[in-house]
Amino acid sequence: MKRLLRTISQHEKLPIRLSSAARHDLPADVIRKLAQPHRMEFYFFVFIEKGTATYNVDMTDITLTDGQVLFVLPNQIFAPPPTIDPTLKYYKLAFFDQILAMLPQQYAFLVNSLKTQVVHTDEAARERIKSVFEILAKLLHTDTRMKETEILLVYLGALLAEFNNAYFRQDGIATAHPRLSKYIEFQVTVENHLTEQQSVNTIAAQLAVTTNSLYALVKEFSGVSPKEFITHRLILEAQRKLHYSNLSVKELAYELGFSDPDYFSRLFKKTTGKSVRKYLEELQDLSGT
Incomplete structure (x- = not known):
């Protein structure tokens, strides 16, 4: 493209x-x-x-x-x-x-x-x-x-x-809002280190805030905890890759920073409600292949 x-x-x-x-x-x-x-x-x-x-x-x-x-x-x-x-x-x-x-x-x-x-x-x-x-x-x-x-x-x-x-x-938030700026920093940090799967403590230290403050900040703007935010982002990336690559489950897990492919598979199913195999079958049905 x-x-x-x-x-x-x-x-x-x-x-x-x-x-x-x-x-x-x-x-x-x-x-x-x-x-x-x-x-x-x-x-x-x-x-x-x-x-x-x-x-x-x-x-x-x-x-x-x-x-x-x-x-x-x-x-x-x-x-x-x-x-x-x-x-x-x-x-x-x-x-x-x-x-x-x-x-x-x-x-x-x-x-x-x-x-x-x-x-x-x-x-x-x-x-x-x-x-x-x-x-x-x-x-x-x-x-x-x-x-x-x-x-x-x-x-x-x-x-x-x-x-x-x-x-x-449209959401009544000023772009200069200090808490929004810090939340955006969190998002950027997650994106830049997504496959490294940094701990919440590590990210909090990088942003110069306490872990509790980071939890409250991310919860305020996203509705989920920092750990859940990172998990959802990783699984979304997995779904995207399943659309345009032919990686095996093991290869996909390693590419996203998971050392245990079985754990990745369980997390994928818990987050999406479908196994990786089922997800791929539905993609193939939609594409007609």
Whole structure:
């Protein structure tokens, strides 16, 4: 998919693509590839201006309607709707994480602290978002060879800032909230050391908080304990890998940092309610293989 996005990129230097209901000129073979459930290797956003569409992210259906934004992160399993209503008005944006490194600030919503990948926008924000998308579309479809790289990044940053503000506003949390900032640090630490399976005590020490404080913090924002959070994240990663790799249970367990494959199998069943074998059988049934 990474090679595919580079192929269909609309910029000479930046791996980025924007499409809309008015302009969706992907080749038929590319559309067929993207229609299948696949592992995302780039960031992907859908803004529904008017209408309804249902996407699947990490084995969960997500229905969008007027003024809502869906964001999909690298490594997630994604599938678009099997059919698109011809009256649907939308904008879609995809780019690699290297572009984020070129922007002047970070966007906390991309850590998905609130455990929802749908952003609700008010009427004023919708109009601004639509305007920025239109400007980006003009920049990306210009014949100018360099396509105003710096200006394009400015507007892309403005778009992400709109998403970031709306994401946290929908739950009444300020992005500068100190406890939220510490929780985001926890999430980032877990991601960066996921297969190392660091202990909760180790993570607490890295974040300069007590174990009890970390427990209260993670419970407040996620509803589960730090240990449960890490377990759920590991099993989600296992489910993703089962979609796009042919690892044996033993290989999968070792790749995720488990020294005991039997323990991993029991944990998988306890968390998902299905054995790894049953999970794979259902995947094969869905794919028709």
